[in-house]
Amino acid sequence: MSDLTLxxxxxxxxxxxxxxxxxIARSIIKENAHVxxxxxxxxxxxxxxxxxxxxxxxxxxxxxxxxxxxxLKSHLNDxxxxxxxxxxxxxxxxxxxxxxxxxxxxxxxNDNYFSFVEFIRVLTKMKxxxxxxxxxxxxxxxxxxAMKAKMAFCSSKAALDAAIRCLAVEFANKKIRVNSIxxxxxxxxxxxxxxxxVSAIREEGVSNACLGASSxxxxxxxxxxxxxxxxxxxTGQSIVIDGGYTL
Amino acid sequence: xxxxxxxxxLEEMLELENGTLSEATELLAIEEYDSMAKLSLIVTSDEEFxxxxxxxxxxxxxxxxxxxxxWG
Amino acid sequence: MRPLLNFNNKNIxxxxxxxxxxxxxxxxxxxxxxxxMIDANExxxxxxxxxxxxxxxxxxxxxxxxxxxxxxxxxxxxxxSGAIDxxxxxxxxxxxxxxxxxKYEFMRTVMDINFFSFIEMIRxxxxxxxxxxxxxxxxxxxxxxxxxxxxxxxAYCASKGAMNAAVRCLxxxxxxxxxxxxxxxxxxxDTPMARASEDYGSESEEYKSILQRQYxxxxxxxxxxxxxxxxxxxxxxxxxxxxxxxxxGKLSS
Numbered sequence: 001m002s003d004l005t006l007x008x009x010x011x012x013x014x015x016x017x018x019x020x021x022x023x024i025a026r027s028i029i030k031e032n033a034h035v036x037x038x039x040x041x042x043x044x045x046x047x048x049x050x051x052x053x054x055x056x057x058x059x060x061x062x063x064x065x066x067x068x069x070x071x072l073k074s075h076l077n078d079x080x081x082x083x084x085x086x087x088x089x090x091x092x093x094x095x096x097x098x099x100x101x102x103x104x105x106x107x108x109x110n111d112n113y114f115s116f117v118e119f120i121r122v123l124t125k126m127k128x129x130x131x132x133x134x135x136x137x138x139x140x141x142x143x144x145x146a147m148k149a150k151m152a153f154c155s156s157k158a159a160l161d162a163a164i165r166c167l168a169v170e171f172a173n174k175k176i177r178v179n180s181i182x183x184x185x186x187x188x189x190x191x192x193x194x195x196x197x198v199s200a201i202r203e204e205g206v207s208n209a210c211l212g213a214s215s216x217x218x219x220x221x222x223x224x225x226x227x228x229x230x231x232x233x234x235t236g237q238s239i240v241i242d243g244g245y246t247l
Numbered sequence: 248x249x250x251x252x253x254x255x256x257l258e259e260m261l262e263l264e265n266g267t268l269s270e271a272t273e274l275l276a277i278e279e280y281d282s283m284a285k286l287s288l289i290v291t292s293d294e295e296f297x298x299x300x301x302x303x304x305x306x307x308x309x310x311x312x313x314x315x316x317x318w319g
Numbered sequence: 320m321r322p323l324l325n326f327n328n329k330n331i332x333x334x335x336x337x338x339x340x341x342x343x344x345x346x347x348x349x350x351x352x353x354x355x356m357i358d359a360n361e362x363x364x365x366x367x368x369x370x371x372x373x374x375x376x377x378x379x380x381x382x383x384x385x386x387x388x389x390x391x392x393x394x395x396x397x398x399x400s401g402a403i404d405x406x407x408x409x410x411x412x413x414x415x416x417x418x419x420x421x422k423y424e425f426m427r428t429v430m431d432i433n434f435f436s437f438i439e440m441i442r443x444x445x446x447x448x449x450x451x452x453x454x455x456x457x458x459x460x461x462x463x464x465x466x467x468x469x470x471x472x473x474a475y476c477a478s479k480g481a482m483n484a485a486v487r488c489l490x491x492x493x494x495x496x497x498x499x500x501x502x503x504x505x506x507x508x509d510t511p512m513a514r515a516s517e518d519y520g521s522e523s524e525e526y527k528s529i530l531q532r533q534y535x536x537x538x539x540x541x542x543x544x545x546x547x548x549x550x551x552x553x554x555x556x557x558x559x560x561x562x563x564x565x566x567x568g569k570l571s572s
Contacts, residue, residue, distance in 0.1 A: 099290045196302060196303075200301070
């Protein structure tokens with residue numbers, strides 16, 4: 001099982017502030033990978049990752065697509081190259097269709113999709129991703145199921161998943177794999193305000209997934225699995241971890 | 248904003264004819280006041296009135312008047 | 320018993336009068352519908368309406384890369400023609416481009432035309448008074464690229480993936496309004512968009528490899544239109560939130 005380690009591997013983790021992302025980052029660090037973290041909130045970065053310093057702790061607005069290229073060029077020195085890239089950032093909310101106007105819809109699609117593609121475009125242009133590398137994006141079962149009042153979020157994740165399939169083909173000549181994880185209910189997500197609101201409205205207490213909500217660690221383990229040498233020919237896939245919700 | 252104007256906003260949100268609602272109308276009696284409508288209420292409270300409404304709070308509303316008071 | 324394929328006097332918006340759009344307009348008009356055509360290209364609109372001859376048809380110009388022009392356009396259409404019975408979105412740009420050239424502005428434009436405008440049109444059509452509350456049917460033209468990985472087509476495939484996901488959600492959300500919504504995913508179809516691709520042409524290697532998987536052959540626009548008509552009709556009364564692939568066998572092979 002030695003293929004599952006991340007020893008001697010370097011990983012770039014984008015979007016590291018919410019609880020799930022923090023757990024993923026910490027798990028990757030625990031597997032002995034050399035990590036660089038990019039987050040939009042300077043003080044949160046310092047607070048959450050006190051032992052990591054520049055150039056491995058980078059602060060800029062990761063959803064500002066027009067400036068991702070400029071920011072990566074100024075922060076990533078020539079020596080830094082990565083075996084793995086993990087895109088953890090996500091934005092979601094609940095809005096019925098009549099409220100989903102262009103600004104709201106494009107903001108969510110921007111954060112969950114445009115931002116990811118632009119990061120990958122620039123990183124590959126700068127030759128920052130090593131051959132035999134692995135790119136992992138965090139998606140959701142919202143990508144493949146109808147969710148009332150979540151059309152914007154669902155579409156953005158579906159765009160992300162379609163993109164990873166295309167990029168998987170486009171990067172095959174460099175043997176770089178591109179995959180996503182379609183997560184369902186995760187324990188740490190229940191702490192989010194908008195999810196609590198919806199639970200209260202729908203008076204849900206019980207999970208719809210027959211095996212219940214996933215733990216954040218399970219998601220982190222799957223990210224590590226995808227980054228490791230155990231998955232050399234696993235590409236263009238969206239791995240569903242949802243406790244059986246979609247069955 | 249007058250109460251009439253606020254009621255009109257609520258009627259539009261629920262896609263009801265003008266004049267259907269009054270302050271005393273009980274929310275449980277309104278067929279259109281389903282979980283989607285409650286989500287719309289959260290968004291409307293934020294976008295039109297700048298007030299953050301939580302799912303827990305919505306459960307305390309019994310009449311149209313309760314919503315109007317929340318909007319202030 | 321209601322006739323299954325009855326579009327007599329129905330107000331149907333067809334957005335985009337390219338290969339598939341034009342075929343759809345002609346077919347629905349021949350079944351008695353009043354067609355409201357929308358396209359950015361005035362010449363294409365004129366050509367199409369000329370082919371239609373008699374009937375209560377109208378044309379409107381709209382640049383689908385400008386999403387904010389849609390709300391006033393729909394208001395105008397409903398004022399002129401009355402409530403909408405059906406809507407077909409055939410607008411799209413093919414957008415073949417390797418990732419390294421796919422900068423943010425380009426990705427954004429493809430999304431604006433292929434997806435954001437589609438959603439904005441549905442948002443406006445589904446407002447009270449704009450649609451037929453007894454029965455309104457919507458079809459978006461998607462692509463099998465929504466499901467398959469294709470090099471140099473990230474922007475296009477992502478926009479179609481987004482469309483399919485949105486349709487799943489909107490089907491559930493709009494069902495109480497008696498609005499059904501589905502997509503049709505064409506395989507390679509003989510249209511100006513396909514012909515514009517430089518690999519198209521019966522002798523090319525790409526063409527031969529397409530036919531290996533799309534073993535029933537290249538689709539004609541009418542093959543796609545037939546699926547659209549089916550989804551707009553009473554024959555598909557319990558079909559919603561789904562994607563119908565018309566792909567000559569490609570997805571399953």
